[in-house]
Amino acid sequence: xxxxxxxxxxxxxxxxxxxxxxxxxxxxxxxxxxxxxxxxxxxxxxxxxxxxxxxxxxxxxxxxxxxxxxxxxxxxxxxxxxxxxxxxxxxxxxxxxxxxxxxxxxxxxxxxxxxxxxxxxxxxxxxxxxxxxxxxxxxxxxxxxxxxxxxxxxxxxxxxxxxxxxxxxxxxxxxxxxxxxxxxxxxxxxxxxxxxxxxxxxxxxxxxxxxxxxxxxxxxxxxxxxxxxxxxxxxxxxxxxxxxxxxxxxxxxxxxxxxxxxxxxxxxxxxxxxxxxxxxxxxxxxxxxxxxxxxxxxxxxxxxxxxxxxxxxxxxxxxxxxxxxxxxxxxxxxxxxxxxxxxxxxxxxxxxxxxxxxxxxxxxxxxxxxxxxxxxxxxxxxxxxxxxxxxxxxxxxxxxxxxxxxxxxxxxxxxx
RNA sequence: GUGGAUGUAGUUCAAUCGGCAGAGCACCGGAUUGUGGUUCCGGGCGUUGAGGGUUCGAGUCCCUUCAUCCACCCCA
Numbered sequence: 001x002x003x004x005x006x007x008x009x010x011x012x013x014x015x016x017x018x019x020x021x022x023x024x025x026x027x028x029x030x031x032x033x034x035x036x037x038x039x040x041x042x043x044x045x046x047x048x049x050x051x052x053x054x055x056x057x058x059x060x061x062x063x064x065x066x067x068x069x070x071x072x073x074x075x076x077x078x079x080x081x082x083x084x085x086x087x088x089x090x091x092x093x094x095x096x097x098x099x100x101x102x103x104x105x106x107x108x109x110x111x112x113x114x115x116x117x118x119x120x121x122x123x124x125x126x127x128x129x130x131x132x133x134x135x136x137x138x139x140x141x142x143x144x145x146x147x148x149x150x151x152x153x154x155x156x157x158x159x160x161x162x163x164x165x166x167x168x169x170x171x172x173x174x175x176x177x178x179x180x181x182x183x184x185x186x187x188x189x190x191x192x193x194x195x196x197x198x199x200x201x202x203x204x205x206x207x208x209x210x211x212x213x214x215x216x217x218x219x220x221x222x223x224x225x226x227x228x229x230x231x232x233x234x235x236x237x238x239x240x241x242x243x244x245x246x247x248x249x250x251x252x253x254x255x256x257x258x259x260x261x262x263x264x265x266x267x268x269x270x271x272x273x274x275x276x277x278x279x280x281x282x283x284x285x286x287x288x289x290x291x292x293x294x295x296x297x298x299x300x301x302x303x304x305x306x307x308x309x310x311x312x313x314x315x316x317x318x319x320x321x322x323x324x325x326x327x328x329x330x331x332x333x334x335x336x337x338x339x340x341x342x343x344x345x346x347x348x349x350x351x352x353x354x355x356x357x358x359x360x361x362x363x364x365x366x367x368x369x370x371x372x373x374x375x376x377x378x379x380x381x382x383x384x385x386x387x388x389x390x391x392x393x394x395x396x397x398x399x400x401x402x403x404x405x406x407x408x409x410x411x412x413x414x415x416x
Numbered sequence: 417g418u419g420g421a422u423g424u425a426g427u428u429c430a431a432u433c434g435g436c437a438g439a440g441c442a443c444c445g446g447a448u449u450g451u452g453g454u455u456c457c458g459g460g461c462g463u464u465g466a467g468g469g470u471u472c473g474a475g476u477c478c479c480u481u482c483a484u485c486c487a488c489c490c491c492a
Contacts, residue, residue, distance in 0.1 A: 059490055063417075079491085105436070114490065115417075116483095125492060259491095268492090298456055306492035334450070364449040373452040384450060398452070 008114070008122030018322035019311060020125075023109055023154065027127045029107040030150040034142060036129050041085035041105040043194050044068075047077040053289060055085035055260025057200040064112040078111035081259065082304055083286065084293070088165060090132055091295035101133040107307075114188050117278030119309045128283070128304030133285060135299035138185045140265045141241035143301050145282055147269060148247055154310070154318045156271075161248065163267040164255035165235040166203075167227045169288050171261070174201045175226035182220055190216075203256045234264055257282065261289040265301060271313045281305030298301055328416055330372035330398075331358035334365055334384035341408075342383060345393075348411055361391075373398060379416060 005011060012020055028038070049066050054060050066078040081083055089095075095102045107127040110113050114120060129146060144161065151159050164170055169212055179202040181192070187198060190205075194213050197204040206214035206217055221367065242249050249267075258265045274280075283303020291297040314321060322376035329349055333342040342358060349356035357375060362368045365384075372380040382403075393411060395404045406414060 004483080064490075110492085112491080115488095116485090117487085117490095118485065120491075124492075127492085141441090257491095276487065276489090277491075282492055309492065331423055332451085364450075365451065367445095369452040371452090380452080382451075386450080394450080394451095401452090403451090 006122070006166070008116040009122075010121065015322065015324050019314075020307065022322045023307060023310060023314075024127070026153050027105070027107060027150055030146060030153055031129060033149070034103070034129075034146045036103040036105040036131075036146070039086055039089060039106050040060055040108065041079075041082075041089050041106070041352070043109065044076045044078050045085055045088065047075040048333050049084050049293070050077055050080060051086055053087070053261050053293060055261070058259055060112060060259065064114050064158070065112045068115055081110055082106050082108070082111045082126055083130060083259075083261070083289070086130045086302075087132075087285070087290055087293055087295070087300070090130075091290065091293060096133065096296060096298055099133075100347065101131065103129070103131055105129040117277060119306070120276055120314055121308060124305040126304045127307065128302060130300060130302035132290070132300040135234070135285075137237040137265075138241055140234075140238045140285060141245060141247070142269055143303060144242065144282065145245050145247060147283075147303055147305065150279070150305075151269070151310075154314060156310075156313055157317060158271060158273070159313070160250065160270045160272070161267060162252040162255055162270060163238070163265065164252055165225070165227055165231060165248050165264050166257065166266050166284070167231045168263050171226050171228045171231055178221045178226060179203065179205060183216065186216055197413075206254055206256065229325060231264055238265060250407055257284050261286040261292070263395060265288045269305070271309070271316075273316050274309055274312055277309060279306075280309050325355070326375070326376035326378075327357040328354040328376050328377065329356045329379045329381055330377035331356065332365065332368040332372055332380050332382045333358065335388075335414075337388050338383045339365055341388065345381060345383070345384070345411060352412070352416075354416060367412065 010333050024150045031038075046067070050065060051061050056062075060080045065080050067075060068077075083387070087105060089101060090104075106126065108125065109123050111123050113122060116122065129143060131143055144163075148159075148161065152234055166387050167175060180198065182203060183198055183202070187195065190198065190213055194205055203223075206220060213283055224232075239249070239251075252268075255266050255268055262284040264285040264287065267282065268279055271278055271279040271280045281303055282305075283301070285299070285301040287299040290300060330343060331342050335337050339360070344359060346356050358379065359368070359371050362371050371382070377398060382396060387393055391408045393408055394404070395406060395414065397404075
């Protein structure tokens with residue numbers, strides 16, 4: 001009989017909602033500082049868009065996508081990530097014809113059918129940016145800098161940047177080939193998951209947690225050795241830019257992006273205290289995606305981050321980002337005439353942009369004072385028969401207890 | 417999808433061996449309707465997550481189910 005929220009989803013209630021507002025606002029601001037403008041795409045898209053972009057073999061497509069058919073039997077999916085929709089829109093609206101570069105950012109809910117856990121939900125909120133139209137490593141660094149700025153703007157200290165290069169499509173193929181050759185003699189010793197990985201995504205063999213599989217990792221060929229000269233050069237330049245921007249990073253050759261469309265630069269922001277779901281944000285370059293989705297061959301780089309984990313991290317560091325809402329002024333009114341005048345006072349105060357409150361259910365003077373105190377208001381305005389008679393108001397500073405009698409007309413200018 | 421832990425008042429938690437479901441905080445009201453914070457008094461029948469079973473008797477034991485948390489997995 002009682003309705004319950006669907007598994008893996010959550011309500012954002014006050015006072016938590018104020019924190020969400022604050023964090024989103026900060027992202028709007030930082031993205032703007034880098035010249036990015038907001039794009040909003042639908043919550044659902046043709047299922048095929050994600051199948052094509054993320055890769056048929058990815059877990060996201062294979063078991064995590066919310067699919068549904070509409071009344072005419074068309075197959076849609078709730079978006080599991082933000083990049084493919086942005087790219088779809090970029091192609092569909094010919095954004096590439098309007099400017100050499102497109103700098104877009106977005107925020108909103110994403111959906112994946114996954115087993116809920118701390119920092120992992122079925123409907124979760126991501127923010128992200130996409131820089132489309134250049135392969136210059138400077139922009140890789142810009143996009144990373146944007147995210148790092150956002151985190152430090154919020155006051156987060158313990159986030160770490162890890163970077164890697166997965167190479168272009170051709171070096172990736174070479175590397176996959178090398179990995180298969182290396183693992184081939186051991187195939188029978190691998191876990192069942194890894195046998196699938198061997199076929200579909202050999203790079204996944206590297207982050208298997210099963211000890212017996214882990215053992216082969218040490219001698220496995222490194223991604224770096226299979227980067228061709230331009231990819232190697234791109235990566236070195238990125239590192240150079242990061243150093244010039246004074247952004248600390250570590251190189252982690254193990255980073256493998258979960259979605260098929262990544263090329264070259266891959267990076268991740270790690271926050272160690274979050275348990276298993278310790279990735280605050282991740283992204284990389286996807287130079288082949290736009291052409292693959294039917295657009296003109298265009299290089300691009302972007303990232304996405306999760307708001308839930310970000311808020312968890314902020315909490316871990318004890319960062320207070322939103323104070324509870326408290327009235328500036330609480331009205332204490334005695335008698336019917338005072339109520340009439342009181343309504344006028346409310347109007348004047350709110351026109352001045354102040355948060356003013358009054359509770360007609362508290363009848364006694366004492367109860368009203370109590371309510372004023374409990375509300376946390378800075379000032380109370382007291383108005384009773386005496387004040388009405390002489391057309392004045394008592395303004396009381398609730399923390400000091402000082403009272404100040406002013407003429408009624410003076411309220412509009414009173415310095416609260 | 418796999419394994420483990422946990423579900424009691426708004427909230428944090430008690431409840432001995434299976435024997436009357438309780439406390440702190442919060443909340444509401446009151447202590448002479450012109451002065452708040454402290455204090456004092458009063459206010460709790462709550463499907464013990466849900467459904468079934470065992471028993472004279474179940475919050476407690478058993479089964480099922482749902483949810484949360486943790487790990488695997490996956491990822492942001």
